[in-house]
Amino acid sequence: MAKTPKWQYDEFKHCGVDFSNPAEVESYEETHRQMRDFKKETQDIVKAVGISGKDTIIDFGCGTGAFTFNAADKCRKIYAVDVSKAMLNFCKKKCRKAKIENVEFFRAGFLTYEHNAKPVDAIVTKLALHHLPDFWKLVALRRLAAMIKKGGKLYLSDIVYSFDIKNYEKSVQRWIRKTVDKGDLDFKRRIEVHIGQEFSTMDWIMEKLFETAGFKIIKRDYKEGFFANYLYHKI
Numbered sequence: 001m002a003k004t005p006k007w008q009y010d011e012f013k014h015c016g017v018d019f020s021n022p023a024e025v026e027s028y029e030e031t032h033r034q035m036r037d038f039k040k041e042t043q044d045i046v047k048a049v050g051i052s053g054k055d056t057i058i059d060f061g062c063g064t065g066a067f068t069f070n071a072a073d074k075c076r077k078i079y080a081v082d083v084s085k086a087m088l089n090f091c092k093k094k095c096r097k098a099k100i101e102n103v104e105f106f107r108a109g110f111l112t113y114e115h116n117a118k119p120v121d122a123i124v125t126k127l128a129l130h131h132l133p134d135f136w137k138l139v140a141l142r143r144l145a146a147m148i149k150k151g152g153k154l155y156l157s158d159i160v161y162s163f164d165i166k167n168y169e170k171s172v173q174r175w176i177r178k179t180v181d182k183g184d185l186d187f188k189r190r191i192e193v194h195i196g197q198e199f200s201t202m203d204w205i206m207e208k209l210f211e212t213a214g215f216k217i218i219k220r221d222y223k224e225g226f227f228a229n230y231l232y233h234k235i
């Protein structure tokens with residue numbers, strides 16, 4: 001394994017929400033299960049990317065398995081990668097219980113995972129890249145490009161800011177108010193930590209990062225000023 005230089009960003013230190021804490025992981029699964037439909041999300045990604053039974057995929061920041069767990073029976077193999085031992089253990093347990101055998105787990109991240117196998121057909125990553133500052137996002141995207149077959153796909157979904165910067169305070173407050181209206185105070189806490197301590201960035205910066213890293217856009221979709229889904233292919 002290559003030695004990590006001292007100046008490299010430490011992606012294991014968990015900026016913002018502390019996903020190394022098992023209690024945080026349990027509560028993450030609980031709140032997200034209530035607010036999201038993991039099965040439907042996965043079906044939509046499988047369809048958008050065109051994933052088939054012969055494909056190999058890397059899921060970066062797999063977390064509790066929102067994608068990995070539901071996509072395992074739709075492809076040949078998934079490499080599930082996450083910096084958090086607690087998240088990986090949760091995902092592993094879920095897969096083991098369901099007798100899923102085509103997932104390999106790696107405690108690593110965008111900057112440290114070494115893909116010692118053939119380039120994959122696709123990389124999927126959801127709500128994870130914002131843990132890196134922008135320069136390191138670019139380093140990460142270049143690393144991802146090297147792990148994908150030529151013409152292979154990158155599906156990235158994350159919190160990306162597309163609101164009008166002149167009204168950023170109002171936009172953030174509106175977003176927080178929406179979650180409070182849904183009665184979800186734990187989610188509110190996570191959003192506040194997200195905005196103040198994590199590295200979500202602007203839409204135009206993200207698009208330039210993909211392009212600079214060697215990807216060509218197929219589709220992008222911005223929602224509510226805070227969410228983005230991107231489908232790119234490797235040139």
Ligand SMILES: C[S@@+](CC[C@H](N)C(=O)[O-])C[C@H]1O[C@@H](n2cnc3c(N)ncnc32)[C@H](O)[C@@H]1O
Nearest residue numbers: 011019061063066084087109110126127128131
């Ligand atoms: C908000 S959760 C998203 C989990 C899952 N993808 C989902 O859709 O629910 C973010 C995940 O990214 C992981 N993570 C944080 N920094 C990372 C990095 N540099 N590389 C890979 N995963 C990272 C965290 O440990 C956590 O499991």
